[in-house]
Amino acid sequence: MIxxxxxxxxxxxxxxxxxxxxxxxxxxxxxxRNWMEMAAPAATAQFLLIAFAFAALTWAFLxxxxxxxxxxxxxxxxxxWVYKLTGVWGNHEGSMLLWVLxxxxxxxxxxxxxxxxxxxxxxxxxxxxxxxxxxxxxxILFTSNPFTRLDVAPMDGRALNPLLQDPGxxxxxxxxxxxxxxxxxxFSFAIAALMEGKVDAAWARWVRPWTLAAWIFLTVGIxxxxxxxxxxxxxxxxxxxxxxxxxxxxxxxxAAALLHSAIVVEKREALKSWTILLAILAFGFSLLGxxxxxxxxxxxxxxxxxxxxxxxxxxxxxxxxxGGALTLFAARASALEAKGVFGIVSREAGLVLNNILLAVAxxxxxxxxxxxxxxxxxxxxxxxxxxxxxQAAFTPFMVAIAIALPVGSLLxxxxxxxxxxxxxxxxxxxxxxxxxxxxxxxxxxxxILAPVGAALGTWIIAGAALDLWQRIGRSGPSRLLRLPxxxxxxxxxxxxxxVTILGVSLLxxxxxxxxxxAQLGQSFDVGAYTLTLNAVEQVPGPxxxxxxxxxxxTRGDREVAxxxxxKRFYPVAGMPTTEAAIDNGIFRDxxxxxxxxxxxxxxxxxxxxxxxANWIWGGAILxxxxxxxxxxxxxxxxxxGAAKKAPxxxxxxx
Amino acid sequence: MKGLxxxxxxxxxxALAVEPGEQLADPALETRARDIxxxxxxPVCRNESIDESHAEVARDIxxxxxxxxxxxxxxxxxxxxxxxxxxxxxxxxxTAEGANLVLWLAAPTLLLAGLGLGWSVVRRRSTAPDVSxxxxxxxxxLDDLLGR
Numbered sequence: 060m061i062x063x064x065x066x067x068x069x070x071x072x073x074x075x076x077x078x079x080x081x082x083x084x085x086x087x088x089x090x091x092r093n094w095m096e097m098a099a100p101a102a103t104a105q106f107l108l109i110a111f112a113f114a115a116l117t118w119a120f121l122x123x124x125x126x127x128x129x130x131x132x133x134x135x136x137x138x139x140w141v142y143k144l145t146g147v148w149g150n151h152e153g154s155m156l157l158w159v160l161x162x163x164x165x166x167x168x169x170x171x172x173x174x175x176x177x178x179x180x181x182x183x184x185x186x187x188x189x190x191x192x193x194x195x196x197x198x199i200l201f202t203s204n205p206f207t208r209l210d211v212a213p214m215d216g217r218a219l220n221p222l223l224q225d226p227g228x229x230x231x232x233x234x235x236x237x238x239x240x241x242x243x244x245x246f247s248f249a250i251a252a253l254m255e256g257k258v259d260a261a262w263a264r265w266v267r268p269w270t271l272a273a274w275i276f277l278t279v280g281i282x283x284x285x286x287x288x289x290x291x292x293x294x295x296x297x298x299x300x301x302x303x304x305x306x307x308x309x310x311x312x313x314a315a316a317l318l319h320s321a322i323v324v325e326k327r328e329a330l331k332s333w334t335i336l337l338a339i340l341a342f343g344f345s346l347l348g349x350x351x352x353x354x355x356x357x358x359x360x361x362x363x364x365x366x367x368x369x370x371x372x373x374x375x376x377x378x379x380x381x382g383g384a385l386t387l388f389a390a391r392a393s394a395l396e397a398k399g400v401f402g403i404v405s406r407e408a409g410l411v412l413n414n415i416l417l418a419v420a421x422x423x424x425x426x427x428x429x430x431x432x433x434x435x436x437x438x439x440x441x442x443x444x445x446x447x448x449x450q451a452a453f454t455p456f457m458v459a460i461a462i463a464l465p466v467g468s469l470l471x472x473x474x475x476x477x478x479x480x481x482x483x484x485x486x487x488x489x490x491x492x493x494x495x496x497x498x499x500x501x502x503x504x505x506x507i508l509a510p511v512g513a514a515l516g517t518w519i520i521a522g523a524a525l526d527l528w529q530r531i532g533r534s535g536p537s538r539l540l541r542l543p544x545x546x547x548x549x550x551x552x553x554x555x556x557x558v559t560i561l562g563v564s565l566l567x568x569x570x571x572x573x574x575x576x577a578q579l580g581q582s583f584d585v586g587a588y589t590l591t592l593n594a595v596e597q598v599p600g601p602x603x604x605x606x607x608x609x610x611x612x613t614r615g616d617r618e619v620a621x622x623x624x625x626k627r628f629y630p631v632a633g634m635p636t637t638e639a640a641i642d643n644g645i646f647r648d649x650x651x652x653x654x655x656x657x658x659x660x661x662x663x664x665x666x667x668x669x670x671x672a673n674w675i676w677g678g679a680i681l682x683x684x685x686x687x688x689x690x691x692x693x694x695x696x697x698x699x700g701a702a703k704k705a706p707x708x709x710x711x712x713x
Numbered sequence: 714m715k716g717l718x719x720x721x722x723x724x725x726x727x728a729l730a731v732e733p734g735e736q737l738a739d740p741a742l743e744t745r746a747r748d749i750x751x752x753x754x755x756p757v758c759r760n761e762s763i764d765e766s767h768a769e770v771a772r773d774i775x776x777x778x779x780x781x782x783x784x785x786x787x788x789x790x791x792x793x794x795x796x797x798x799x800x801x802x803x804x805x806x807x808t809a810e811g812a813n814l815v816l817w818l819a820a821p822t823l824l825l826a827g828l829g830l831g832w833s834v835v836r837r838r839s840t841a842p843d844v845s846x847x848x849x850x851x852x853x854x855l856d857d858l859l860g861r
Contacts, residue, residue, distance in 0.1 A: 294730060294765055301760045329838055400841050408835045415827040419820070426819040430807075438812050443754045445762070445805025452820045576733040663733050
């Protein structure tokens with residue numbers, strides 16, 4: 060019964076979304092106030108209805124109602140309750156429901172918190188937001204209904220994919236979706252602005268928090284996915300350039316570019332059409348990501364869905380939304396009048412460079428991701444584009460961004476002084492060279508990666524510190540605490556990028572690997588560590604069988620860690636998984652994987668020493684933290700309200 | 714039931730990627746084998762190199778690579794031999810020939826286009842008249858408000 064009510068609520072939500080799309084839009088065109096005012100309550104109602112539908116599906120999962128098709132396919136009565144819960148979005152239908160839930164959630168949030176938005180803008184934004192909702196609700200109701208019942212309910216379900224039965228991956232999709240879908244807000248604001256033909260500082264102040272929030276969620280989501288891959292897949296890789304990973308990286312890059320260009324609109328009223336275009340592209344690439352993941356058009360580890368009708372449906376939506384938006388952009392962008400004037404050496408120009416590098420890097424990932432598809436369709440060649448290509452094509456952009464970042468972020472608005480900025484940054488430059496020399500000396504291999512990565516990472520981190528330092532001027536460190544939170548946010552986010560660059564480059568340059576057959580009780584050396592395989596035992600888990608090894612790691616005479624790597628077998632899904640055991644450290648991880656028993660006795664054991672591994676995700680956390688600090692800045696919240704009263708053409712004070 | 718589980722658990726099909734027995738005794742040759750393997754895709758897997766893959770065919774290619782190396786092939790010859798046997802599909806880094814040039818030239822071309830576009834925007838902004846000044850109408854209103 061509850062399941063049917065959920066289905067009914069979803070159909071009602073579709074109807075409400077249709078109204079929310081049409082009525083406020085007509086109202087805004089005609090200037091009918093009461094029609095426009097309908098948008099906010101409709102957005103709230105739509106959200107509540109979808110939330111009810113989502114709760115109904117969650118109920119079906121938690122109570123293991125196997126008469127519902129998706130529950131049968133993705134759950135099992137023996138599964139721990141957490142994974143029954145995460146099973147809700149661990150499948151195509153449920154994840155699409157989560158998608159629209161978040162979409163309507165953002166709409167409802169804009170309706171609730173947007174009380175000080177000009178009414179026509181608000182009506183148009185919510186109308187565009189609802190049009191996306193209509194499209195995806197139709198997609199769910201017509202091609203991927205999660206509420207489909209079976210005539211005869213089997214005794215037990217087929218269980219969630221064991222790889223998904225893991226804390227890291229369980230919460231990875233919701234964060235990613237919050238990010239993907241959060242970009243729909245920027246998109247709606249961009250379309251509404253094009254309709255009105257007006258983009259000003261107040262508009263940018265409205266768009267920036269939404270973009271920032273979406274970017275934070277994407278950062279966290281991507282980091283969770285990467286962390287999961289690191290410890291779960293059993294060889295310690297953290298990024299595979301898989302099409303689905305690329306699908307989340309592209310919107311992240313565009314969102315990062317959009318964040319920066321929105322600052323220019325807000326502070327200097329320039330780069331308006333540029334910002335609008337980025338907002339359209341950022342959401343367009345989110346839709347593309349949804350298409351790549353949901354259609355299974357590009358075979359990948361993550362492609363759980365494989366139904367072409369769904370793929371065609373999403374492709375059609377992609378064409379309508381992005382095509383329509385770009386057409387509107389082409390027709391109206393010239394009406395957006397730029398105001399701010401800036402020199403060739405200025406903060407604005409630096410941000411233009413940032414935008415170009417981020418956007419082109421995203422396009423390169425795009426070309427690489429779709430090339431196998433294009434080659435197969437147009438040339439009849441089956442080929443692969445994998446990690447070696449992306450590393451070669453993508454890395455130069457990151458290097459260029461890393462070099463330019465500290466300089467650009469210290470330049471003055473309007474007209475900067477390059478020599479003065481470089482002089483301010485001199486300590487960072489010296490430190491960077493020292494670190495490069497250190498990395499070169501310490502490193503065993505002859506790889507250039509370690510010194511370059513060490514120098515760039517240090518350069519960014521020290522640059523961020525100097526940025527804060529020069530902000531306090533002569534008034535002493537006490538001023539540091541009184542700096543606006545946005546300044547802190549900027550420093551944290553930039554330093555986070557530096558930390559991630561350090562982690563990625565040093566890990567890739569210095570990782571050590573050992574693969575061998577170890578007998579019980581045997582000791583062997585890996586790098587500076589000695590490992591002993593003490594025992595291997597069969598241990599039953601709640602819904603799996605585990606082969607657990609007991610390994611002692613020592614360095615010199617000191618015991619560093621005792622690790623219990625596992626190999627699990629999930630009988631219902633018929634799948635094995637490896638559970639690596641990791642001793643986490645600030646400067647290195649010791650990573651042990653137990654393999655199969657060997658013919659001559661003993662077990663296959665793989666050991667890795669991964670230097671600076673945790674810096675990769677530590678940097679991501681810093682970036683997200685920086686975003687949060689910036690989001691909590693008082694100016695951002697107050698300004699949105701104050702902006703309405705500000706005279707036209709007013710430029711925010713530095 | 715438990716016995717069955719145990720049997721399933723110990724099935725060799727669930728083998729790990731590179732197995733201890735596959736490795737070459739000569740560390741220099743083994744390092745070369747690993748470097749080559751990193752660029753080769755397991756044909757039946759989803760975006761995994763043969764080093765990372767658990768599949769049987771990946772193991773075959775790993776052994777084939779090592780066989781060729783022991784026979785004295787150069788790295789390029791080994792790669793060519795694998796491509797001749799399994800097709801272009803196994804190359805994770807596509808060749809920079811023919812239509813693939815589109816792929817390889819995409820990054821520099823897009824970068825030049827982007828920089829050109831950015832340059833024109835910056836140039837236009839740096840030479841444009843500063844319209845952020847108040848219009849005559851706004852100035853009059855300001856004077857009015859300030860009682861001038």
